Amino acid sequence: MLSSADDARYMAAAIALSQRGRGRTGTNPNVGCVIVKKGVIVGRGWTQPGGRPHAEAMALADAGKAARGADIYVTMEPCDHDSERGPTCSRLVIEARPARVIIATLDVDSRTRRHGIDRLGEAGISVSVGILEQEAHRAMAGFFTRMEHGRPHVTLKLALSLDGCIARADGTSKWITGAVARRHAHLERARCDAILVGSGTLEQDQPGLDVRLPGLENRSPQPVVLGEAEPPENWVQISFPEEISGLADTNWLLVEGGAQTAASFLRADMVDRLLLYRAPIIIGGGLPGIADYGLESLDSAHGHWRREDTRDLGEDRLEIYERAA
Amino acid sequence: MLSSADDARYMAAAIALSQRGRGRTGTNPNVGCVIVKKGVIVGRGWTQPGGRPHAEAMALADAGKAARGADIYVTMEPCDHDSERGPTCSRLVIEARPARVIIATLDVDSRTRRHGIDRLGEAGISVSVGILEQEAHRAMAGFFTRMEHGRPHVTLKLALSLDGCIARADGTSKWITGAVARRHAHLERARCDAILVGSGTLEQDQPGLDVRLPGLENRSPQPVVLGEAEPPENWVQISFPEEISGLADTNWLLVEGGAQTAASFLRADMVDRLLLYRAPIIIGGGLPGIADYGLESLDSAHGHWRREDTRDLGEDRLEIYERAA
Structure with missing residues (x-):
């Protein structure tokens, strides 16, 4: 027995x-x-x-x-x-x-x-x-x-300074976090079907969004852009967060920013998990990670996120939050 | 033996x-x-x-x-x-x-x-x-x-959302953190000789800066304002961060913001310790905790802060960083 x-x-x-x-x-x-x-x-x-x-x-x-x-x-x-x-x-x-x-x-x-x-x-x-x-x-x-809400599970990933910036005021963002944290972020990419950035991030950073880990290169997710930017070949383009429901073969979606895109998914109440890579640096007056998403009061900001895990990744700290029930 | x-x-x-x-x-x-x-x-x-x-x-x-x-x-x-x-x-x-x-x-x-x-x-x-x-x-x-630099030890304390905001865009900041974290912050006040805020914070929030913990009311530090605001009775006023060297009987100084004051102390390289109370909330497009302090490049942001401790305080998380040697 x-x-x-x-x-x-x-x-x-x-x-x-x-x-x-x-x-x-x-x-x-x-x-x-x-x-x-x-x-x-x-x-x-x-x-x-x-x-x-x-x-x-x-x-x-x-x-x-x-x-x-x-x-x-x-x-x-x-x-x-x-x-x-x-x-x-x-x-x-x-x-x-x-x-x-x-x-x-x-x-x-x-x-x-x-x-x-x-x-x-x-x-x-x-x-x-x-x-x-x-x-x-x-x-x-x-x-x-997908079964409950008719859309993929959404993880919002941000690499942030202690003061919540994702870049300097001039847009420079290489690098906030260190090599270990960046590799971990690539592993998270490999665990998703699709990966999304906003038009601004696409135009400014031209990110590859592929998995750059030895042996996992073929695990790169489908790249998706939200907004009006001209999508590179093989990318999917959507105009509103709600359109993620129509992404083919996608249970797991990783949203990598920027601030407006993060806000648009929060506004649509479509973020299930936060993956925050926090570097021990202060930028000061940089670009904030999350733009206005229509929060009505401080009171209403509370109770939505439950910390699920934290861990050290080199000098950086990973904080994982999940939607509170 | x-x-x-x-x-x-x-x-x-x-x-x-x-x-x-x-x-x-x-x-x-x-x-x-x-x-x-x-x-x-x-x-x-x-x-x-x-x-x-x-x-x-x-x-x-x-x-x-x-x-x-x-x-x-x-x-x-x-x-x-x-x-x-x-x-x-x-x-x-x-x-x-x-x-x-x-x-x-x-x-x-x-x-x-x-x-x-x-x-x-x-x-x-x-x-x-x-x-x-x-x-x-x-x-x-x-x-x-004080012996080495001729000034008090400076702790910069901030209560932040996950996205690094200290208030909503309209200035509302009650409350970011919960009751346990706020009490802990009062205990930190009791361990300092003096406590400082900027003129903007004084005028907007009119903070008491006293220790509101039963039995420790007489441990309230000397309040100090940085800048041009009219100081309340018994406050000390200084015009530049460097003037903290002249504060009487002060080995330990707590700087409680706001963003410009935090930046001015960072610019003067006078922050020895960061006390970050991090609430599990997202504000989005709020007031950032730290204004531009003259960072020249992302590379130069690294290597200055070493995490000394983290702990849970109710729903919030306290992160303590110290100046890296």
């Missing part, structure tokens, strides 16, 4: 695997899955680029016959709706005859929600739901945001 | 005591002292308001005859220059006949430097110097800054 601590540990491993697909699964959830038998992980899988095969299919193929009688940990309820692209995961799981299926969170797609777990239960498989549910929700937030 | 770990522990206690006098010892160092005999602290003392009696005199009076053969931990070399206000601490210590005197840091006053320890050594007392020297230096930084 496994303890709930063991269950949580294996689920944490499945959640970690789920991040491997992040930013490449289109509108599919980036699910992770591990299969455990007698204390040994015999199968691992995560949603593949484009959204198929699913994590469970990958893990079951990895485990082979060892899946029989094993415990399957999966970050989301196995899919139960037919697709031209392959069999449902609920069917694959049942055929593998595991002892238990442990699920972090239910699907929110009405074609599957509860159908997946009901199907497993009818087949005589023990099913548990809810282990590390909150962590799993965060790990697949792009999918859930 | 005491281990050096014991020595460090007792010296840490002496340093903690030194903070009780901080902001009330005039131009004297705020020294702390503990006397230890057979593992028991038999005497404690710190520099009294106005600068006398000194910490050693207080601790020796507290210990009485128990000081004989004991170990005396003191954060700074005992004074060795005669004063109308009482005997030298070196003489008091010798008369008490301790076994050892453990000193964190030497005095920098040429009337005493090394004379204090030489006098003790000549009297046959064992003397150690240098334990927790850096910590002691920080704890008495007001005195050392």
Whole structure:
């Protein structure tokens, strides 16, 4: 008999695997899955680029016959709706005859929600739901945001001085943060489907927006410009923040500024996460990171952001805030 | 025989005591002292308001005859220059006949430097110097800054939003931070001799600058205004940051803004410590905390500030930076 601590540990491993697909699964959830038998992980899988095969299919193929009688940990309820692209995961799981299926969170797609777990239960498989549910929700937030709000999950990233500037008054912004922080920011790019800047930033900085990390160059997200600037080849152009709903295959969007673009996403209440790289420098009278977004009073500024993590990155400090519930 | 770990522990206690006098010892160092005999602290003392009696005199009076053969931990070399206000601490210590005197840091006053320890050594007392020297230096930084630069130690305090604003565009600043952070800021006031704001802040906010903490009301620092505003009764007025050198009885100065005042102290290279209370709110297009202070390039902004501490204060975060060596 496994303890709930063991269950949580294996689920944490499945959640970690789920991040491997992040930013490449289109509108599919980036699910992770591990299969455990007698204390040994015999199968691992995560949603593949484009959204198929699913994590469970990958893990079951990895485990082979060892899946029989094993415990399957999966970050989301196995899919139960037919697709031209392959069999449902609920069917694959049942055929593998595991002892238990442990699920972090239910699907929110009405074609599957509860159908997946009901199907497993009818087949005589023990099913548990809810282990590390909150962590799993965060790990697949792009999918859930799309299902709930019809748009990608939005991270607003800013590299700031202590006094909240993103550049000197003359626009100079190289560099606010150090090499470690900048590499971390590139890793965040690799975890998104699309990346957006405003017209002003495009015209002034002509940013590449690619992932410049060895081995991850092919993880560069789709570049998007907001506004009227002439977009470079292969860029997507939108006129309003609301148009991010129409971005193809995008669960995760990274918004990199500048100040007007940040404000327009805040005004539209479309920022889910703040990624603030804070350098130990004072610019003084520089360009502020966020322009007026229509805040009506100081009171109304409070209660919207909850600090989720902070860490040192070289001399700099990363502060991550998430939308308060 | 005491281990050096014991020595460090007792010296840490002496340093903690030194903070009780901080902001009330005039131009004297705020020294702390503990006397230890057979593992028991038999005497404690710190520099009294106005600068006398000194910490050693207080601790020796507290210990009485128990000081004989004991170990005396003191954060700074005992004074060795005669004063109308009482005997030298070196003489008091010798008369008490301790076994050892453990000193964190030497005095920098040429009337005493090394004379204090030489006098003790000549009297046959064992003397150690240098334990927790850096910590002691920080704890008495007001005195050392005055001796080295002829001016008080300056802390610049700002209450900021995530985007570096100290108010909305219309000047509204109540409140950026929460009750816990504001109380902490009042505690910092109580630890300073004087507190300064610019003319604009005085005219706009009419701040009391007093310590509004139960039991510490009498610890309110001397209010000072920088600039041309008509000062309220009992305030001191100066025209340039450099004039803080002339503030009476001031080792520790707290500068509370606004943006122009912060910039003028930065321009004069007179900020030793940053006390940033950071609230989890976004103002957007508000008043920046620090105005242009003449930064010549982004490169030259780096390397000046080292993070010394961060802590949570309710929903807010306190970040303390110190001048990098």
